Amino acid sequence: MIHIIGDIVQSVGVVIAGLLIWLQPVDIGEHCYDSGECVTNWVYADPICTLAFTVLVIFTTIGTVRTIVSQVMMDVPDTIDPYRLKQKLRSVQDVTGVHDLHVWQVGKGNFVTSHVEIAKQASGESMRVLSDLIKIAQNDFDIGHATFQIELEDEFDRSVEHLRLGAHTCHSSE
Numbered sequence: 001m002i003h004i005i006g007d008i009v010q011s012v013g014v015v016i017a018g019l020l021i022w023l024q025p026v027d028i029g030e031h032c033y034d035s036g037e038c039v040t041n042w043v044y045a046d047p048i049c050t051l052a053f054t055v056l057v058i059f060t061t062i063g064t065v066r067t068i069v070s071q072v073m074m075d076v077p078d079t080i081d082p083y084r085l086k087q088k089l090r091s092v093q094d095v096t097g098v099h100d101l102h103v104w105q106v107g108k109g110n111f112v113t114s115h116v117e118i119a120k121q122a123s124g125e126s127m128r129v130l131s132d133l134i135k136i137a138q139n140d141f142d143i144g145h146a147t148f149q150i151e152l153e154d155e156f157d158r159s160v161e162h163l164r165l166g167a168h169t170c171h172s173s174e
Helices: 004-023 039-074 080-092 118-141
Strands: 030-032 038-040 095-106 109-118 144-151
Touching: 004 039, 004 080, 038 039, 080 095, 080 109, 080 118, 109 118, 118 144
Parallel strands: 109 144
Antiparallel strands: 030 038, 095 109
């Protein structure tokens, strides 16, 4: 919508600049070249209009560019407090820990992934815990898609988890 309005403003500006150059409503002087040929200073109306439109476009697209960069960088959406989300997930019955929590936005949808530790004695309740976690994410935080990795407390060896980026690793299992 902003792009269409911008195009309309630019088109109207070009028409106005053309009319000013053609009609020359007041005398604002002229510029003469060595050849003796002179042109009215109204010819500068078109580049001035273009420059003004350029400034308008820059100011109207800054917000869009920020949103795009934020989504490409997978920033946490402004509407979600990850600390509060983590606390709320930890409050689910039988949850003993939450780690590797990632929240990001794509378009208008919010997404979350996380590792969730549950008490060993609650292993038979893992699907109830998973349902409770998804309900909190969707209902309390407006997250459209939630993926939780359930781990049994004291049974999963977290030393096998590490961030690997190509040939580089951020954790050594030594």
